[in-house]
Amino acid sequence: MTRSFQKIETGLQNELQSSEKSYSKPDFKVGYxxxxxxxxxxxxHSGNxxxxxxxxxxxxxxLLEDLAELIEVREKNGTTRRITRRHAVIRALVNDAILGRPHARQLLIKVLDIQPSPExxxxxxxxxxxxxxxxxxxxxxxxxPSDQE
Known part of the structure; x- marks a missing residue:
């Protein structure tokens, strides 16, 4: 048994020596x-x-850009007019409120409450x-009298 133990021991020593050689210090510092x-x-080659x-x-x-775009709207008398989308939305809201749609009325009241009235x-x-x-x-x-006369 002593011979097999010696073989294992020498094998481990050889392995340690070879691993020390492969993990020798590089030529430059590696770290943070x-x-x-x-x-x-x-x-x-870029990293990004x-x-x-x-x-x-x-x-x-x-939203503001889209609302600022001009669209053509046909009036009741058949003529077409160019207005902003914002104006068209407000007209539709007012018309819905006039027709008696409760959600439109509530929204119109909220909008009027938000906008400060000029004093x-x-x-x-x-x-x-x-x-x-x-x-x-x-x-x-x-x-x-002026000097120019």
Whole structure:
């Protein structure tokens, strides 16, 4: 039994020596940001051949572009008129609400609530004084004779 044990031991020693030779240090450092030479990109070949993915277009921008397109609409009297799709959608919504369709009425009310109504301008005392001075200056200039005459 001692002979077979010696054979195994010498075989293991030979194997260790041969593996040490194959795993000897390479000529360059391998590690973080330094991949092995065989796995590096070859010259002339990109690591990202198709490039970056295109950015998807904004849905709001696409919708606004489509709504801005002109279409032809036939009026009741038979004439055709070109209006934007936005205008056509609003006309259809108003017509549906007039016909008594409840969903159209609710949507129309929501749209009207969202849109701020313009408030009437009420001038303050400062605004009135400024306007009065402006008018007086204008009258003074019109009373003066011009140099061109």
């Amino acid at each position: 940001a330094n991949p092995p030479k065989h796995s590096q990109f070859k010259k002339g 051949p198709r490039g970056r993915k295109r950015r998807s277009e904004n849905t709001n921008v696409l 009437a301008f009420t001038p303050t005392k400062d605004d009135e004084e400024l306007l009065q001075r402006f008018l007086e200056d204008g009258q003074k200039k019109s009373d003066e």
